[in-house]
Amino acid sequence: MSNILVFVEQRDGKVRKAALESLTLGRALAVKTGGTVAAVVAGSGISGLAGELAAYGAAKVFVADAPELALYSCEGYTAALDAAASAFSPSIVLVPGTMMGKDVAPRFAARRGVGLLSDVMTLEVENGRLVGTRPVYSGKARATVAADPAASLQIATPRPNVFQAAKADVPAAGEAVPLALSGLKIRAKVTKIEAAEGGEIDVAEADKIVSGGRGIKGPENWPILKALCHELGAALGASRAAVDAGWIDHSHQVGQTGKVVSPSLYVACGISGAIQHMAGMGSSKVIVAINKDPEAPMFKVATYGIVGDLFQIVPAMTEAAKRMKA
Amino acid sequence: MNHIVCIAYVPDTETKIKIGADGKSIDESDVKWIVSPYDEYALEEAIRAKETKGGTVTVVTFGPAKADVGLRECLARGADDAVRIAADGLAQVDSLGVARLLAAAIKPMSFDALWLGNKGAGTDAQTLVPMLAEMLDLPHINLVTKLEWKDGAVTCWREIEGAKEVVEAPLPALLAAQKGLNEPRYASLKGIMAAKKKTITVKTPADLGVDAASISGEKAAVRWTKLELPPGRQAVKLIPADDPAKAAEELLHLLRDEAKVL
Ligand SMILES: Cc1cc2nc3c(=O)[nH]c(=O)nc-3n(C[C@H](O)[C@H](O)[C@H](O)COP(=O)(O)OP(=O)(O)OC[C@H]3O[C@@H](n4cnc5c(N)ncnc54)[C@H](O)[C@@H]3O)c2cc1C
Numbered sequence: 001m002s003n004i005l006v007f008v009e010q011r012d013g014k015v016r017k018a019a020l021e022s023l024t025l026g027r028a029l030a031v032k033t034g035g036t037v038a039a040v041v042a043g044s045g046i047s048g049l050a051g052e053l054a055a056y057g058a059a060k061v062f063v064a065d066a067p068e069l070a071l072y073s074c075e076g077y078t079a080a081l082d083a084a085a086s087a088f089s090p091s092i093v094l095v096p097g098t099m100m101g102k103d104v105a106p107r108f109a110a111r112r113g114v115g116l117l118s119d120v121m122t123l124e125v126e127n128g129r130l131v132g133t134r135p136v137y138s139g140k141a142r143a144t145v146a147a148d149p150a151a152s153l154q155i156a157t158p159r160p161n162v163f164q165a166a167k168a169d170v171p172a173a174g175e176a177v178p179l180a181l182s183g184l185k186i187r188a189k190v191t192k193i194e195a196a197e198g199g200e201i202d203v204a205e206a207d208k209i210v211s212g213g214r215g216i217k218g219p220e221n222w223p224i225l226k227a228l229c230h231e232l233g234a235a236l237g238a239s240r241a242a243v244d245a246g247w248i249d250h251s252h253q254v255g256q257t258g259k260v261v262s263p264s265l266y267v268a269c270g271i272s273g274a275i276q277h278m279a280g281m282g283s284s285k286v287i288v289a290i291n292k293d294p295e296a297p298m299f300k301v302a303t304y305g306i307v308g309d310l311f312q313i314v315p316a317m318t319e320a321a322k323r324m325k326a
Numbered sequence: 327m328n329h330i331v332c333i334a335y336v337p338d339t340e341t342k343i344k345i346g347a348d349g350k351s352i353d354e355s356d357v358k359w360i361v362s363p364y365d366e367y368a369l370e371e372a373i374r375a376k377e378t379k380g381g382t383v384t385v386v387t388f389g390p391a392k393a394d395v396g397l398r399e400c401l402a403r404g405a406d407d408a409v410r411i412a413a414d415g416l417a418q419v420d421s422l423g424v425a426r427l428l429a430a431a432i433k434p435m436s437f438d439a440l441w442l443g444n445k446g447a448g449t450d451a452q453t454l455v456p457m458l459a460e461m462l463d464l465p466h467i468n469l470v471t472k473l474e475w476k477d478g479a480v481t482c483w484r485e486i487e488g489a490k491e492v493v494e495a496p497l498p499a500l501l502a503a504q505k506g507l508n509e510p511r512y513a514s515l516k517g518i519m520a521a522k523k524k525t526i527t528v529k530t531p532a533d534l535g536v537d538a539a540s541i542s543g544e545k546a547a548v549r550w551t552k553l554e555l556p557p558g559r560q561a562v563k564l565i566p567a568d569d570p571a572k573a574a575e576e577l578l579h580l581l582r583d584e585a586k587v588l
Contacts, residue, residue: 099487106453107466136553140343145548188499257363264587289562306564316574320571
């Protein structure tokens with residue numbers, strides 16, 4: 001086992017944080033495998049990204065730069081990853097476990113006829129194979145998953161926001177290597193991207209989340225939570241009860257049938273803590289429960305809790321956050 | 327328009343999880359099983375398309391005999407045929423192996439849309455959809471929350487971080503459903519009666535030309551080497567709320583100075 005290739009997700013020419021986390025993780029694994037780390041990035045007009053990736057330890061940066069790669073397509077971006085893997089012959093490939101990464105990595109794995117350690121929260125090299133752990137069954141169990149040691153290639157998608165992103169002490173060479181993708185076949189094409197209103201932070205990427213459930217009583221009360229989001233720099237999340245009531249779009253839903261998040265802070269306001277909700281936020285580092293029912297299951301997973309009326313507590317938190325900043 | 331919908335029969339999300347004697351899988355004795363919720367959205371969308379445009383809906387699963395209950399539920403809701411790839415007696419098969427089996431079963435079939443849920447509830451790996459699409463050489467669209475059929479093509483809205491991608495693909499294509507796509511119906515009494523009379527076609531991996539031993543247990547491309555209960559979280563630190571302003575003040579200081587997240 002030696003070389004490690006990391007797929008770098010960029011959108012609009014910006015490298016996603018999850019990609020830097022995977023690069024940092026790749027660097028840590030390379031210390032054990034004794035190999036070098038390379039990155040692959042696909043898009044249009046993106047050749048300027050190599051410097052940033054070098055700072056995070058990429059000795060080589062394979063760049064697939066073409067107009068037809070301007071918008072994401074699984075077929076196009078998988079072709080770029082596949083071409084880089086052919087050129088670099090890695091034994092490990094890391095792809096950040098974002099919506100894009102979880103779309104690209106399995107398609108690539110199937111192309112190579114190998115398995116994939118998906119959504120791992122820890123990842124190590126043990127006796128020549130990748131071993132990771134991940135929550136399963138709505139977080140009610142934890143599985144240790146291992147790649148086939150005989151596989152020519154071992155692939156993993158690390159869960160975003162779980163691994164640290166840190167620059168290397170000494171930047172790597174970051175030698176840009178252009179990839180020419182011949183015979184590109186893109187059938188499923190993105191024709192448009194409809195961005196969320198107001199450039200909100202998405203819960204899937206946020207480092208802090210303030211989330212509301214049925215306890216907020218109606219959509220007219222979101223401003224109370226949004227004010228706290230604003231002070232903390234947090235994204236706004238919701239329980240399924242709030243989404244199904246039509247109070248907010250599904251893109252905010254956290255849980256089994258929503259998004260799985262691992263922020264450093266998750267503030268649950270008027271959310272009881274059903275197992276399907278916990279499936280989405282149970283791996284948050286610090287959980288705060290604000291609920292008037294002392295028996296609410298959310299208090300069982302919470303780090304801090306206040307038993308009380310959210311309509312009094314949340315505005316008071318906003319005020320306290322303002323004072324703290326001042 | 328003909329549709330194939332792949333379903334997984336999985337532990338109910340409410341069910342209590344006990345670790346099996348092998349320490350690698352769950353103890354299935356008291357588990358309640360359901361059709362994976364995402365697959366219900368997929369099935370519903372296929373049935374709606376059949377109702378408006380005609381055609382058939384075939385459900386396919388890889389599972390043991392008890393999964394027939396799930397297939398019958400799908401037949402009762404409006405699917406026409408059901409195929410089960412028999413998993414009876416097989417050790418754990420990972421996504422790559424399941425994709426191989428499904429691909430082998432589906433390859434000879436003719437269809438316009440192949441449907442899956444975006445993940446199987448429980449294992450939640452989200453790997454099957456792109457793997458199966460690759461093996462069948464199909465375009466795929468993942469995490470579909472809205473869709474419009476076009477002539478020989480489909481336009482889907484796909485959920486990504488902070489935005490929705492509008493994706494167009496020619497048919498046949500593989501589409502993976504996400505919550506928000508529709509509200510799945512319940513089976514009618516008439517549907518339930520009709521489903522009882524239908525036969526479920528059972529195929530073994532060998533029937534499909536797949537050597538089950540080469541994709542299961544110690545030969546699976548990814549193995550679960552251990553399953554354990556999650557590490558417990560420390561007990562909650564409760565902050566008295568008699569004075570909301572003081573409680574909030576204290577909480578924020580704890581978040582900054584003790585938890586160091588602010
Ligand atoms: C297959 C399946 C998938 C699911 N997927 C998801 C999912 O992805 N995400 C999800 O969230 N749920 C999911 N659910 C639903 C889940 O089971 C719960 O129904 C849901 O999470 C409940 O939402 P809630 O906590 O907001 O509402 P409730 O359970 O009704 O809780 C409301 C809470 O607010 C508190 N409250 C009320 N007023 C106040 C006040 N003034 N101040 C403080 N507290 C107050 C109450 O004490 C209560 O604890 C799923 C269910 C199934 C079966």
